[in-house]
Amino acid sequence: MSTQPTFPAVDSSALPAVDTLLDALVEQIRPQVDPARCGMVGIHSGGVWIAERLHRVLGLALPLGTIDVGLHRDDLETSGLRIRMRASMIPFEVAGADILLVDDVLHTGRTIRAAMNELFDYGRPERIRLAALLDRGGRHLPVAATFLGAHVEIEPGREIVLDRCASGAHADTLLLKVQPRSGPRESAT
Amino acid sequence: MTRNPQLDAHGALRHLLSIEGLPRDVLVNILDTARPFVSVTEREVKKVPVLRGKSVFNLFFENSTRTRTTFEIAAKRLSADVINLNINASSASKGESLLDTISNLSAMDADMFVVRHAQSGAPFLIASHVREGISVINAGDGRHQHPTQALLDMYTIRHYKQSFTGLTVAIVGDVLHSRVARSQIHALSILGVPEIRVVGPKTLVPDSFSRMGVRVFNRMEEALKGVDVVSMLRLQNERMDGGLLPSAQEYYKSYGLTAERLALAKPDAIVLHPGPMNRGVEIESSVADGSQSVILPQVTFGIAVRMAVMSILGVG
Amino acid sequence: MAHPAAAPLVIHGGTVIDPVTCREYRADLTIDGGVIRAVGRVPDGFGDARRIDATGLMVCPGLVDLSARLREPGYEYKATLESELAAAVAGGVTSLACPPDTDPPLDEPGLVEMLKYRAQTLALSRVYPIGALTQGLGGERITEMAELTEAGCVAFSQADHPVTDTRVLMRTMQYAASFDFPVWLRPQEHFLSRGGVAHSGEVATRLGLPGIPVCAETIAIDTLVTLAQLTGARLHLCRLSSARAVEQVRAARASGLALTCDVAIHHVHLCDIDIGFFDAHSHLVPPLRSVRDRAALRAALADGTIDAACSDHTPVDEDAKQLPFAESESGATGLELLLPLTLKWAAEQSVDRPTALARITTDPARILGLPPGRIEAGATADLCLFDPLEDWIVGPATLVSQGKNTPFSGLPMSGRVRHTIIGGEPVFSRARSNVTTLPRRP
Secondary structure, X not given: OOOOOEEEOOOHHHOOOHHHHHHHHHHHHHHHOOOOOEXXXXXXXXXXXXXXXXXXXXXXXXOOXXXXXXXXXXXXXXXXXXXXXXXXXXXXXXXXXXXXXEEEEEOXXXXXXXXXXXXXXHOOOOEEEEEEEEEOOOOOOOOOOOEEEEEEEOOOOEEEEEEEOOOOXXXXXXXXXXXXXXXXXXXXX | OOOOOOEXXXXXXXXXXXXXXXXXXXXXXXXXXXXXXXXXXXXXXXXXXXXXXXXXXXXXXXXXHHHHHHHHHHHHHOOOEEEEEEOOHHHHHHOOOHHXXXXXXXXXXXOEEEEEEOOOOHHHHHHOOOXXXXXXXXXXXXXXXXXXXXXXHHHHHHHHHOOOOOOXXXXXXXXXXXXXXXXXXXXXXXXXXXXXXXXXXXXXXXXXXXXXXXXXXXXXXHHHXXXXXEEEOOOOHHHHOOOXXXXXXXXXXXXXXXXXXXXXXXXXXXXXXXXXXXXXXXXXXXXXXXXXXXXXXXXXXXXXXXXXXXXXXXHO | OOOOOOOOEEEEOOEEEEOOOOEEEEOOEEEEOOEEEEEOOOOOOOOOOEEEEOOOOEEEEOEEEOOEOOOOOOOOOOOOHHHHHHHHHHOOEEEEEXXXXXXXXXXXXXXXXXXXXXHHHHOOOEEEEEEEOEHHHOOOOEOOHHHHHHHOOOEEEOOOOOOOOHHHHHHHHHHHHHOXXXXXXXXXXXXXXXXXXXXXXXXXXXXXXXXXXXXXHHHHHHHHHHHHHHHOOEEEEOOOOOHXXXXXXXXXXXXXXXXEEEEEHHHHHOOHHHHOOOOHHHOOOOOOOOHHHHHHHHHHHHHOOOOEEEOOEOOOOHHHHOOOHHHOOOOEOOOOOHHHHHHHHHHHXXXXXXXXHHOOOHHHHHHHOOOOOOOOOOOEOOEEEEEEEEEEEOOOOOOOOOOOXXXXXXXXXXXXXXXXXXXXXXXXXXOOOOHHHOOOOO
16 A cells, blocks of 8 residues: 655655645445445544545445544543543444544554444444554554555654644644654653 | 642642632633533534543542442543542441541552542542642542532622622521532632621531631521522431431421522522522422532533542543 | 649740639749749749749740540540640640540540549640540440549530430430539530531532531520520530620520630631631631631630630541542641641730630639639749740641641641640650741731
8 A cells, every 4th residue: 555655754844734634535345435425533633634635525324423542541540631622522323333533644553443443332343444644653553554545654753643724824734843742741643 | 727738839730629729710721711611512523632541549538329420421521531430438447547548549650649538638638648730629628628529609690690799698508517518618708708697596507617718697688688699508417416406397497498598589589509409498398409509510510620630630 | 734843944035824813924933843933033942943944935825625526535646645635735634624536435443443543644734524424425325424523524515415305314314414524515506517528608608518507506595595694504605606606605694604615726727718718727627617607616715705715626547538528537736736837826816815725724614614814922833825926838848737727728827836734744845946947927
């Protein structure tokens, strides 16, 4: 699946536009999913924003689900609970579902592990596939995206975050940024 | 006076002993954290690994199967190991002292003590003697506090009323002996409820409560006028023995929450009760089971709120 | 007394405080044969006498404490006569009254004689037992008051035990009045206070502690004053706790009743707020009341409405305090805090030192029926020499008493006893402590 382009991302300006990546994802996903059966689940926060757009464009029948992996994170012991955790909301039957999990940036794979654990708490899905906007490498777990917007290379000590303009003329516009890694926490992305 | 012993040097929650003196942020954070836990209880696997590998000791020096069970469910849904200890107070006083018991249990690698005790302040004493790293949750001490009950009540109120500002809340019944009422009064004030009323006969609602920032009423009809929330308290049978009340029947006649009386409150007023209810003593069955009653959701939210408290104390 | 007429002693360089004449002046004291021989110039012939350098020290009559529990007989695990009389002299207390709530209670002459004998053997503070008013303090049968008086009891009391039957109370007072025996009672109506552990007020309401209302004291004082007027008993009210009680004492005196009363020194300084987060060390009897009550007690002690302050010394073992507030044993150690806490009150209340010291020396002596403790030639040489400027921290290491239980633990005190002299004999001396290690007071 390494057909996607790779960007050497030294700063935010070198990153591809979100819309371009979304188009690439839609192109890959559309032939592979059944819009009547596919249950899409976005991972808070960036994954949900991506999923909202994919869900709309793909015209999926089942309502969009959202997951906060806060309760399944493996670094609770050292990092504690996050302030303002959101409730996971899966508005369709998980048991037997064909699930497409959506996240923004794939990194260590720990978030995906936590999200799959969370999903299994709702039931046993028939299949789970993963769509991610970007893969920045550095996996700690054997996790791979089924559908991917692009690979990026990034200097150690920096991270890529997806941001959304909350208001103004560009409200709801998604933007990828490169920034120094925040906090001591081992990135769970 | 010394620093509030339930907060650490950074103002973070270390024990939950009393609502009194807790910053608003701490309360709001508990309520916010409880929300995802409500959804956990709706899943097929009602369990998350937040407290995996931790040991929660339920230390019940006063028997209460109901409260103990809610804490037990909450802890188990967080994947903690739960050890229930019903320590009969009289046998404890004959033999091992309270603090010896605590030292022994601390040595068993406990992470959390959930304490119910008949004496006001007992959890404070325990908290001041536990090993560093052990959190104490007050599950009801004497007449003093029942903080998790008040928190679940606040969660319920926020769920139905969205916000606390602008609300009028009436707390009805045996306020004098009620740890629930004391915790509610503090929680409601901290969260910004502008008018808190307490109502009951002077034997159960002494005027000294006005010093806690509440309005004291002795007539049910006046107290219920225009309120958004009616919080009923349980009436213990022994109140009839100490010359505090003539009979349960007369209490119901004056202070029972009937449909007729509830009509004096706002049309969308909600009715809370910490349970177990005495139907026909505090509350009419039709009200308890009626559309304005949120007594059953309280129970559901109670588990989530206790999960939130345990999570915050357990993993910070 | 078991204090033998001692060898001559000269106390030089000190400042004498005479609570009777209300004067402070520099003078040397010459003591011989257990009495003060001269105040001022040392008479000829005392060149070889033992000398105490009192430079920088205050020399006042020994303290007289109207209530100190010595815990014997019966409660030796809490404290012993040895430990508590050592604490008494370390606190400058030369005479003390001990309440009858020992185990068994002081209701038999033999017990009183034994206590007196034990105390005399130790040759420390003079001990004046208060006899039980009713047998076993049960509130039902009158004790053999005449026999007990002969054995050494100076008054009769119920300590903290009630006489619930008002007719029994009246008869005990009638009987005591027949022989002019003083009756010391702590006013607290039994039924209103039953089960209570704290002042019925904001703090108890907040903490959910069962309360003792002020009216329990008010009603009891009304009853006792009425019965004293009726029976002619010499009534002393112990441990007043409220502003209302102060008013009642004033009113009773205005109506012609010659009653006396005291307050515990803790209640002059603390109030219910000091319970904090269920601090069992502030679990006292009577309960610490409101700020307003405390202010009234402080003022009444200054104007003399309240005759005396006492330590209400109650050593309690730590295990009995390490319990939930209501289950903890009440009481605080006090013998060694009586002087500094009185000085603190005097400074805060702008009471002159001689008047302040009168409340813990000559005034309680009068209530006990002792000579007033003047500093003059011929007076018994029971003296306390203290450094008014010495700072110290209250704590297990600085307290002599076996009871380390005090709400003042860890707090700084100003004023420390350096020498205690009883019957002309120095029974206690301590060197000046190294004050440089003490934190400054705010």
